[in-house]
Amino acid sequence: MPEGEVVHTAGKINPVKTCQPIGAMYAALGIHRCLPHSHGSQGCCAYHRMHLTRHFRDPVLASTSSFTEGASVFGGAANLKTAIKNVFEIYKPDIIAVHTTCLSETIGDDLPTIIKQSEVPEGKVVIHANTPSYQGSHITGFSNMVKAMVTYLAARDEETIRKKRVNIIPGFVNPSDMREIKRITSSLGVDMIMFPDTTNVLDSPLTAKYDMYPEGGTTVEEIRDTGNSRLTLALGAWSSNAAGAALMEKCGVPCVPLKVPIGLKATDDLIMTLKEKFDAVVPDDLTLERGQVVDTLIDTHFHYQGKKVAIYGDPDIVVPLVEFVLTMGMIPKYVITGTPGKAFEEQVGAMIEEAGIEDYIVKAEGDLFDLHQWIKEESVDLLIGNTYGKYIARTEDIPLVRVGFPILDRAVHPLMPITGYKGCLRLIEMISNALLERRDRDCLDEDYELVL
Amino acid sequence: MEHDCSLASGSSGCISERQNSIITTGKNKSRIHCADDSLAGAVSQRACVFCGARVVLNPITDAIHLVHGPIGCATYTWDIRGSLSSDSEMYRHSFSTDLKEKDVVFGGEPKLAACLDEVISKYHPPAVFVYSTCVVGMIGDDIIAVCKDASERHGIDVIPVESSGFLSGNKIVGYRAAAEAIMKLIRPKPGEVIEKTRKLNFLGEYNLGGEKWLIERYLNEIGIEVNVAFTGDSTVAALKQAPGSCLNIVQCTGSMHWVANNLEKEYGIPYMDVNFFGAENTADSLRRIAAFYGDPEIIRKAEVLIERELARITPIIAGYRKKLTGKRAAIYVGGAFKAVALIRQMKDLGMEVVVTGTQTGKQEEYETISGLLSEGTIVVDDANPAEIEKFLLDMKVDVMAGGVKERVLAYKLGIGFVDHNHDRKECLAGFDGAVTFAREVYITTCSPVWKHLKESIGGV
Ligand code: SF4
Numbered sequence: 004m005p006e007g008e009v010v011h012t013a014g015k016i017n018p019v020k021t022c023q024p025i026g027a028m029y030a031a032l033g034i035h036r037c038l039p040h041s042h043g044s045q046g047c048c049a050y051h052r053m054h055l056t057r058h059f060r061d062p063v064l065a066s067t068s069s070f071t072e073g074a075s076v077f078g079g080a081a082n083l084k085t086a087i088k089n090v091f092e093i094y095k096p097d098i099i100a101v102h103t104t105c106l107s108e109t110i111g112d113d114l115p116t117i118i119k120q121s122e123v124p125e126g127k128v129v130i131h132a133n134t135p136s137y138q139g140s141h142i143t144g145f146s147n148m149v150k151a152m153v154t155y156l157a158a159r160d161e162e163t164i165r166k167k168r169v170n171i172i173p174g175f176v177n178p179s180d181m182r183e184i185k186r187i188t189s190s191l192g193v194d195m196i197m198f199p200d201t202t203n204v205l206d207s208p209l210t211a212k213y214d215m216y217p218e219g220g221t222t223v224e225e226i227r228d229t230g231n232s233r234l235t236l237a238l239g240a241w242s243s244n245a246a247g248a249a250l251m252e253k254c255g256v257p258c259v260p261l262k263v264p265i266g267l268k269a270t271d272d273l274i275m276t277l278k279e280k281f282d283a284v285v286p287d288d289l290t291l292e293r294g295q296v297v298d299t300l301i302d303t304h305f306h307y308q309g310k311k312v313a314i315y316g317d318p319d320i321v322v323p324l325v326e327f328v329l330t331m332g333m334i335p336k337y338v339i340t341g342t343p344g345k346a347f348e349e350q351v352g353a354m355i356e357e358a359g360i361e362d363y364i365v366k367a368e369g370d371l372f373d374l375h376q377w378i379k380e381e382s383v384d385l386l387i388g389n390t391y392g393k394y395i396a397r398t399e400d401i402p403l404v405r406v407g408f409p410i411l412d413r414a415v416h417p418l419m420p421i422t423g424y425k426g427c428l429r430l431i432e433m434i435s436n437a438l439l440e441r442r443d444r445d446c447l448d449e450d451y452e453l454v455l
Numbered sequence: 456m457e458h459d460c461s462l463a464s465g466s467s468g469c470i471s472e473r474q475n476s477i478i479t480t481g482k483n484k485s486r487i488h489c490a491d492d493s494l495a496g497a498v499s500q501r502a503c504v505f506c507g508a509r510v511v512l513n514p515i516t517d518a519i520h521l522v523h524g525p526i527g528c529a530t531y532t533w534d535i536r537g538s539l540s541s542d543s544e545m546y547r548h549s550f551s552t553d554l555k556e557k558d559v560v561f562g563g564e565p566k567l568a569a570c571l572d573e574v575i576s577k578y579h580p581p582a583v584f585v586y587s588t589c590v591v592g593m594i595g596d597d598i599i600a601v602c603k604d605a606s607e608r609h610g611i612d613v614i615p616v617e618s619s620g621f622l623s624g625n626k627i628v629g630y631r632a633a634a635e636a637i638m639k640l641i642r643p644k645p646g647e648v649i650e651k652t653r654k655l656n657f658l659g660e661y662n663l664g665g666e667k668w669l670i671e672r673y674l675n676e677i678g679i680e681v682n683v684a685f686t687g688d689s690t691v692a693a694l695k696q697a698p699g700s701c702l703n704i705v706q707c708t709g710s711m712h713w714v715a716n717n718l719e720k721e722y723g724i725p726y727m728d729v730n731f732f733g734a735e736n737t738a739d740s741l742r743r744i745a746a747f748y749g750d751p752e753i754i755r756k757a758e759v760l761i762e763r764e765l766a767r768i769t770p771i772i773a774g775y776r777k778k779l780t781g782k783r784a785a786i787y788v789g790g791a792f793k794a795v796a797l798i799r800q801m802k803d804l805g806m807e808v809v810v811t812g813t814q815t816g817k818q819e820e821y822e823t824i825s826g827l828l829s830e831g832t833i834v835v836d837d838a839n840p841a842e843i844e845k846f847l848l849d850m851k852v853d854v855m856a857g858g859v860k861e862r863v864l865a866y867k868l869g870i871g872f873v874d875h876n877h878d879r880k881e882c883l884a885g886f887d888g889a890v891t892f893a894r895e896v897y898i899t900t901c902s903p904v905w906k907h908l909k910e911s912i913g914g915v
């Protein structure tokens with residue numbers, strides 16, 4: 004590693020983001036009986052499927068336009084039309100969600116026109132999102148595809164009165180998190196449509212039968228009906244706000260932007276918003292869960308209070324995580340995301356400063372090289388982020404709590420929520436235990452204690 | 456009972472256009488179609504040209520591998536191989552020019568040049584490989600010129616790898632791009648003389664799980680030295696010594712035959728194919744290498760080693776064989792070389808191979824494969840998940856060997872799985888590897904967990 008200079012300005016070294024299409028693919032998997040389709044060469048599609056497969060440890064299917072040189076020169080219209088025809092004939096999805104790749108974007112294929120000219124069987128739909136990989140990140144791609152669901156599908160039936168129901172756009176989170184958000188919402192007695200919804204798609208049980216379209220996912224009809232709901236909650240500004248705004252514009256459904264409910268405050272906000280807007284009664288169970296979180300925070304605060312932590316990953320996960328570790332009395336010393344957006348720096352910076360911490364670095368569009376350089380200058384006690392931080396963790400001998408996307412070297416995480424009060428408990432457990440295990444490993448014999 | 460695909464009821468092979476890519480040994484004499492492009496709308500398992508190039512070159516451990524393109528290509532190929540290094544860990548970093556819209560519109564050359572300056576002056580690598588991706592090919596960046604300039608500026612090898620993904624839907628094109636890059640790297644500069652030695656080069660060996668180290672131990676024991684492996688645990692300096700060898704042994708033929716041929720043409724080094732997967736193959740390969748040297752002492756030592764190792768592992772393998780005899784296996788891997796080796800090993804374990812497929816097999820290779828299999832076995836090129844599912848269930852497969860996408864599919868069907876992909880972590884080569892392989896097959900085929908599955912499905 005070079006000495007002295009610590010910034011690099013061109014390109015990325017050890018990125019903490021990836022490209023748009025994979026986000027679009029993930030979002031599309033949250034529609035019932037949907038086959039995501041990658042309009043580009045097959046390599047991209049294979050990568051995206053493989054990466055999602057590695058994270059979720061479940062099969063991920065998607066078709067591709069299989070571009071070769073011909074398509075790259077003459078445009079991909081013919082490929083896409085053939086693909087749409089083949090996919091409906093062979094794989095029989097209800098809906099195909101097409102996303103572009105850098106290649107088809109560079110060629111400039113006009114997707115709406117191509118789709119209009121395609122043979123789409125009665126009752127089936129094709130939607131699309133433009134997901135050029137040279138803009139934004141996988142989060143942008145997710146956001147674009149969720150927005151496409153609204154622009155293509157959502158509708159407002161003039162005659163009907165608005166249904167007493169909430170639309171929830173959960174953001175780029177694991178199926179377990181979506182499940183938890185649904186559990187909280189229904190325990191308040193509020194009707195909902197969550198979209199996209201990857202529960203029962205990417206966390207499906209083993210049955211010795213392979214379902215190309217597992218039970219889960221929001222149906223096309225449900226997405227259509229979101230236009231008749233009374234309210235939309237867009238969880239996570241980067242992944243969900245665009246779709247929420249589009250739904251407001253198209254169907255007049257008001258949208259409340261919230262954080263992904265990670266941590267005490269963000270979970271409170273979700274529950275209080277539902278309570279207010281729907282006159283809901285917070286059930287005793289939720290109050291009890293919240294009390295358990297506070298109790299646990301007191302029981303364990305001395306494990307982590309004052310410890311310095313570096314947090315990296317997707318903005319919608321990192322922002323509420325920073326909020327929560329501040330609640331825990333930890334010091335978020337370095338915070339980065341690979342996704343562009345000045346708002347990230349402002350928002351995170353404001354939270355940290357409000358907590359009276361002055362010595363910190365926040366960077367949007369950063370990479371793990373940056374983070375590593377800063378850590379070399381001044382280390383931290385803990386890393387929180389995806390699998391890619393494991394190289395820093397090992398070199399600098401810092402424990403790593405794996406949170407976010409992707410996690411490629413551990414299992415079970417897609418089934419365990421970090422959202423809601425349950426998620427708070429899990430985060431506290433992971434953070435405390437990582438620090439305590441480190442203490443047990445490093446301490447002198449005379450300090451090795453049975454009770455901590 | 457015929458099992459229908461979960462998707463298209465009625466279409467027996469799932470996709471009629473793909474009928475020619477599937478054969479049943481013994482039944483039809485038709486030749487398999489394997490070089491066809493994937494069908495638009497098919498759920499192909501194939502990867503891309505860039506991926507092919509990257510997997511071949513990435514194990515050059517002290518080089519910087521800079522991916523010129525948008526971020527995704529670099530992220531997805533970041534440290535995805537199980538190739539181990541005995542020294543530098545540089546190859547485990549992920550470098551990308553992270554092209555933005557501006558670069559796509561105005562050209563990415565300035566950014567590439569800036570990135571090269573930055574990484575070279577920060578890390579001082581002995582060489583940089585610059586991979587071109589789809590977009591770069593489309594916008595027409597002249598990476599050859601940018602690399603040449605950077606090379607002159609910094610006095611190191613900066614080698615372009617022309618691996619734009621859309622060039623073909625086939626990894627083989629990427630292998631070739633990598634091969635050309637390697638040839639460029641090792642060609643001595645004018646006036647430079649590489650001394651000839653009695654050492655051999657080991658081509659198509661990527662040191663997955665330390666496999667190169669193991670085979671090198673065997674070779675050293677019988678009195679043969681390895682000059683350099685292509686590219687497992689190799690360094691730029693070591694590769695540059697390649698022309699000084701007296702023999703090239705080639706393991707992964709798909710990626711390295713072209714290189715071997717060219718080394719023969721340019722430097723007069725003969726080559727032979729070897730295969731260190733499975734005990735029989737390992738013994739056979741060692742014997743042939745020893746015979747090439749023609750030294751009675753080497754031949755004697757080889758026999759001693761083979762006898763000792765076989766005596767050591769045979770009883771262990773027999774133990775597994777007892778548990779595995781009669782089980783039915785499926786193989787779906789990237790290249791035919793691996794498929795052939797796996798068929799032999801599965802048979803050694805008393806298993807019956809009932810399905811075999813590859814992503815990139817060639818016509819002759821499929822003929823070899825068919826020759827090894829008994830009548831009624833399914834052989835398939837570039838299968839999609841629906842076909843794999845159908846064959847696994849139709850043929851009542853107990854265990855499958857394949858790559859990461861097949862793993863989760865097999866598991867969902869309640870079928871055991873062993874990884875034989877380029878990202879696996881276990882050493883499966885040589886005599887020890889044969890034991891590890893047997894253990895892996897045993898663990899997954901005979902896992903107690905399958906019992907619970909059957910119970911829960913039977914509705915206990
Ligand atoms: S960056 Fe572009 S070429 Fe690379 S994987 Fe993503 S979409 Fe494909």
